[in-house]
Amino acid sequence: xxxxxLEALNVFHTDIPKLPMGKYAHIxxxxxTNSFALFQTDGELNISRVSLGRADAxxxxxxxxxxxxxxxxxRLTGRELLRRYGLVDExxxxxxxxxxxxxxxxxxxxxxxxxxxxRSKILVxxxxxxxxxxxxxxxxxxxxxxxxxxxxxxxxxxxxxxxxDYVLPQVYFPAVVTIKDPTEAEFIYVLNNVLRTKRYGAxxxxxxxxxxxxxxxxxxxxxxxxxxxLTQAVYDALAPDQRKMPLAQSAVxxxxxxxVPTLLREDGVVFQLIADKQLDTLLQEVTQITSNExxxxxxxxxxxxxxxxxxxAYGVGAKEAKGKK
Ligand SMILES: [Zn+2]
Numbered sequence: 001x002x003x004x005x006l007e008a009l010n011v012f013h014t015d016i017p018k019l020p021m022g023k024y025a026h027i028x029x030x031x032x033t034n035s036f037a038l039f040q041t042d043g044e045l046n047i048s049r050v051s052l053g054r055a056d057a058x059x060x061x062x063x064x065x066x067x068x069x070x071x072x073x074x075r076l077t078g079r080e081l082l083r084r085y086g087l088v089d090e091x092x093x094x095x096x097x098x099x100x101x102x103x104x105x106x107x108x109x110x111x112x113x114x115x116x117x118x119r120s121k122i123l124v125x126x127x128x129x130x131x132x133x134x135x136x137x138x139x140x141x142x143x144x145x146x147x148x149x150x151x152x153x154x155x156x157x158x159x160x161x162x163x164x165d166y167v168l169p170q171v172y173f174p175a176v177v178t179i180k181d182p183t184e185a186e187f188i189y190v191l192n193n194v195l196r197t198k199r200y201g202a203x204x205x206x207x208x209x210x211x212x213x214x215x216x217x218x219x220x221x222x223x224x225x226x227x228x229x230l231t232q233a234v235y236d237a238l239a240p241d242q243r244k245m246p247l248a249q250s251a252v253x254x255x256x257x258x259x260v261p262t263l264l265r266e267d268g269v270v271f272q273l274i275a276d277k278q279l280d281t282l283l284q285e286v287t288q289i290t291s292n293e294x295x296x297x298x299x300x301x302x303x304x305x306x307x308x309x310x311x312x313a314y315g316v317g318a319k320e321a322k323g324k325k
Contacts, residue, residue, distance in 0.1 A: 002184055002289060002299060005281045009272060011219040012184040016106065016121075016310040025182045026224055027194055028216040030256055031065070031127065031173040032249065034209040036140075036166040038202040039065050045165040047133050048126075050228060053236035062231070063129040063136055065173050065200070071108065071124045073200050074177075074193040079104050081192075085297050087304045100316040103189055103300075106307040107179075118315060121180045122190055127173035128231040130238075130252060135245045136171045139163055166207075170246045174230040174256060178223070185303040192290045213249075215256040216279060218264065220271035225263040233259040 001007050011023065039046055046064040051057045075093070082088040082102060091099035098110040100118065109120030129136050141163050179190050194212050201208040218224060225233075235243065237255035242248065257275065264271050274282055289295040311317050 002188060002295075003282065003285050005278070005285055006184075006274075009219065011182075011272070012187060013181055014183065016183060016186070016306055017181050018310075018314045021181050022221050023181050024218075024220045024222060024224075025179040025187055026218040026220065027177040027179070027191060027214060028218065028230075028256070028260060029175045029177060029194060030213040030215055030252060031070075031175055031200075032211045032213065032252075033167050033169050033171045034211050035169055035207050036138075037171075037200065037208040037210065038164060039063065039069055039167055039200070040165065040202065041066070045133075045137060045167070048128065050128065051232060052132075054229065054232045055236045061133040063133050063167055063171065063173075065127040065129075065175070067124050067126055069200055070127065070175065070177075071122065074190075074197045075104055075108050077197045078189060078193045081296075081300060082304070085300055087300055101308050101311040103186070103303040103307040106310055106315070107186055107190065107303075116316065116319070121182075121186075123178040123180065125176070125227050127175040127227045129167075130172045130174065130231055130234055131243065131245055131247055136168055137165055138168055139165050167201075168245065170249070172234075172247060172249075172252045173227075174234055175227050176224065176230065183303075183306055185299050185306060188286060188289060188299050189303045191286055192296075195286070195290070213253060214279070214283060215253060215275070216260050217274040217282065218260075218271050219274070220264075220267075220269045222267070222269040224267045224269065224271070229263060230256075230259070233263055 011025065013021065013023065046066055047061050048064045049059060049061050052060045079093060082104065088099065088102040091102050091105065096112045096115065098105050098112060100110065100116060106118060108122050109118045111117040177190065177194055179187060197212065198210060199208050200210045234252060234255040237258050238251060242251045261273060264273060289299055
């Protein structure tokens with residue numbers, strides 16, 4: 001065992017099972033923008049019309065952080081580490097050259113037309129901003145100044161280069177990252193990706209810094225509440241004078257801690273919630289591993305061995321063996 005504090009709980013598999021076995025680990029996260037973020041598709045900020053709270057059913061417009069905008073940067077964080085420590089080299093993301101064997105391919109899944117697919121064992125859903133769209137975004141117009149530092153050249157005004165709709169700093173997106181049937185190494189791998197990923201949204205910008213605050217870990221025998229339900233419950237738990245920009249981090253974190261146990265009881269699943277002091281201990285244990293090169297490589301190697309073994313038994317390896325018969 002890598003994590004002593006979870007040793008008695010029996011929440012991990014020793015091998016990645018072929019079929020779903022009803023063991024879930026849910027990482028409950030509060031994603032907080034720390035600068036101006038671009039969460040757009042085709043040049044438009046993604047928004048959705050929903051009720052403000054569960055108790056307060058007033059309709060409102062919220063900013064949406066789509067599933068792939070969350071999972072892609074987290075996958076890339078893990079892949080970067082696998083390459084840095086020489087565990088994977090021939091695996092090309094989002095192409096038909098996925099290796100079908102590494103922890104990224106096996107945990108997060110892939111689909112390559114007719115030549116195979118692996119179901120994702122990491123489930124992520126769209127997340128919704130706690131504060132409404134109106135107060136949480138800002139349009140910026142970009143001008144390119146001339147070399148003389150003014151907006152005019154040869155007496156003519158330069159035209160604006162374009163407008164971008166940015167999400168403001170201190171906008172919060174409560175989000176659950178679910179791992180189905182995790183091994184211990186898989187759990188640490190995915191949690192490390194969430195903890196280390198600091199940039200989301202448009203990849204070609206140097207902005208978009210996001211901090212992920214882990215507010216709880218839930219081990220359960222089934223699915224739990226959605227991101228939207230969590231956001232609405234958090235909204236209800238905030239005092240009316242707190243529901244404005246800038247929204248204090250301590251207020252949102254407090255609301256998350258308050259509502260999660262209630263939501264879990266409504267879910268009607270068997271669960272163990274790791275929160276408060278227990279969570280601090282667990283996160284300390286995890287960062288002691290992920291900030292120590294030798295320990296980190298041990299976990300990554302373990303994850304890689306398990307993923308390779310799974311691929312050999314049930315994935316690409318099994319298919320190759322069938323083909324030879
Ligand atoms: Zn791969």
